[in-house]
Amino acid sequence: MFAGYSAERPVYENVSFSFIGPALIHLKGKNGSGKSTFVELASGYLSPWAGTVLVNGASADDPGSRSRRRVCRSDASLFAQMTARDHIVFACIARDVDPGPEILRATRLGMEPWLGENAGNLSTGNVRKLWYVMNTVGQFDCVVLDEPFNGTDTEGMAYMVEEIRRWAEFKLVVIVTHSLQDLFLEAVTVRLEDLKSQPVDGLDAGSLGAK
Known part of the structure; x- marks a missing residue:
């Protein structure tokens, strides 16, 4: 190659x-x-x-x-005015995946208090967690x-x-x-x-x- x-x-x-x-x-x-x-x-x-x-x-x-x-x-690409939860749901729709287990993963990562926050308001760590979940949904x-x-x-x-x-x-x-x-x-x-x-x-x- x-x-x-x-x-x-x-x-x-x-x-x-x-x-x-x-x-x-x-x-x-x-x-x-x-x-x-x-x-x-x-x-x-x-x-x-x-x-x-x-x-x-x-x-x-x-x-x-x-x-x-x-x-x-390594670099996240998020919509600043879209909530963390909606980002996960959006990723699941794209993959035809049930968002429930993926929201649970985000919760276990410690994101529960911020799932309703817009991505533009998230800390660097929560941006990284959200991006990780979004890109690894489903099987x-x-x-x-x-x-x-x-x-x-x-x-x-x-x-x-x-x-x-x-x-x-x-x-x-x-x-x-x-x-x-x-x-x-x-x-x-x-x-x-x-x-x-x-x-x-x-x-x-x-x-x-x-x-």
Whole structure:
């Protein structure tokens, strides 16, 4: 695979890799190594110049991949005048998911007092929690989380760690971050600078790869 944003400065050259779940992958790399580019390739919004990015065997930009994949980017994109609860309901409508369990997840993250608040009034931590819930509603096989713990309080982080650990028992979970700070000692760490061919053995609950 060859990919990037400028032909003069490709981010990935002749890269091939596959992650197969269930597994918990910690994808790390120094600034400029391609972490954000990986996220966009996995989401299907960025297409490689040559080669293919696959999610569960289908092209990442195939509409069929959308229902089986979740991507939570590092920067939240919310409507300032729309409540936190309505954001979650909106995400559930888009995925044809019952909002009840997802509102409960937000409550367990410590958001209950702020569900009726407009997003523009939320703290940085509550914005992060809301964005995390919105992008992981319903059932899926593969999830990519870009810096999911930034700005999150201890209570919220503890719930997220527990939930992510449960997901990794049955799904492919890729966490993109500089450091996991010993949160997941069981995670398989992959350095982007060394990314050539990195298979992760496991059942076919979810997969993400490029060639």
